[in-house]
Amino acid sequence: MTKILAAVVQLQSTEEKSRNVDTAARLVTAAAQRGASFVALPELFNCIGRWEAVVAEAEPITGPTSRRMSELAANLGITLLAGSIAEQSEVAGKIYNTSLLFGPDGRQLACYRKRHLFDVDVPDRVTVRESEFVMPGEEIVGTQLPDFTLGQSICYDLRFPELFRALADRRADVIAVPAAFAFGTGCDHWEVLLRARAIENQAFVIAPNQHGRHTPTLQSYGRSMIVDPWGTVLATAADGESFALAELDFQRLQDIRRHLPALAHRRDGQ
Numbered sequence: 001m002t003k004i005l006a007a008v009v010q011l012q013s014t015e016e017k018s019r020n021v022d023t024a025a026r027l028v029t030a031a032a033q034r035g036a037s038f039v040a041l042p043e044l045f046n047c048i049g050r051w052e053a054v055v056a057e058a059e060p061i062t063g064p065t066s067r068r069m070s071e072l073a074a075n076l077g078i079t080l081l082a083g084s085i086a087e088q089s090e091v092a093g094k095i096y097n098t099s100l101l102f103g104p105d106g107r108q109l110a111c112y113r114k115r116h117l118f119d120v121d122v123p124d125r126v127t128v129r130e131s132e133f134v135m136p137g138e139e140i141v142g143t144q145l146p147d148f149t150l151g152q153s154i155c156y157d158l159r160f161p162e163l164f165r166a167l168a169d170r171r172a173d174v175i176a177v178p179a180a181f182a183f184g185t186g187c188d189h190w191e192v193l194l195r196a197r198a199i200e201n202q203a204f205v206i207a208p209n210q211h212g213r214h215t216p217t218l219q220s221y222g223r224s225m226i227v228d229p230w231g232t233v234l235a236t237a238a239d240g241e242s243f244a245l246a247e248l249d250f251q252r253l254q255d256i257r258r259h260l261p262a263l264a265h266r267r268d269g270q
């Protein structure tokens with residue numbers, strides 16, 4: 001198959017896990033009913049807010065949220081990227097920020113833990129110290145699916161082109177960037193970075209984002225989007241809880257790589 005329909009689901013999650021998971025399931029179902037066979041949820045879709053609350057709600061990989069997502073994927077017969085959840089770690093008081101991938105039979109196909117942690121202090125925009133609560137992942141994850149190879153990242157990872165190049169080296173055709181991208185930086189950087197990563201790695205970029213205020217001091221930018229390997233934005237979610245759909249045409253991907261073989265022109269294997 002050279003074309004599939006993909007969807008990015010945009011949420012305004014809170015610390016209320018059951019509401020978040022129900023909303024995620026409702027929007028994933030609606031996207032699948034519109035024909036999407038690959039649906040992606042944003043970062044920390046099941047619980048976001050104060051870090052202490054997120055850590056308290058952490059689950060093992062085979063916990064209730066992942067069981068629900070696995071059943072959802074199987075019932076709808078879709079491939080589902082469960083954006084990310086707080087995963088219990090071996091260190092007290094710390095989690096992994098973990099993205100799980102489920103196949104149309106409900107099987108877990110991949111697990112990626114956010115490698116780059118958002119520790120920044122940008123005056124009047126955003127101050128975060130993710131590493132106080134989150135352990136960094138180590139593995140780079142590319143997974144071959146029947147129609148394409150998926151590379152995984154999460155949010156702040158977007159600023160590290162070497163990760164995306166490593167995914168291109170694993171032959172990623174589609175790179176997922178589930179995010180709760182801070183409003184204060186997202187308004188200037190989100191779209192530019194997504195389009196740059198798509199163009200330089202000649203891959204589709206699927207970027208479901210959180211939108212709006214999660215707490216009085218935590219706000220995500222929204223504008224979930226799907227970008228093609230030419231850097232064209234194929235679809236953008238409207239503000240609020242919604243989803244956006246776009247066709248991924250893998251013949252077009254091959255044509256772009258053939259006509260403009262920049263990845264083959266790299267020097268010294270870099």
Ligand SMILES: O=C(O)CCC(=O)C(=O)O
Pocket residue numbers: 117118154155156157159180181182185186189
């Ligand atoms: O890179 C940025 O500016 C935003 C990243 C972010 O919000 C996150 O990783 O949670």
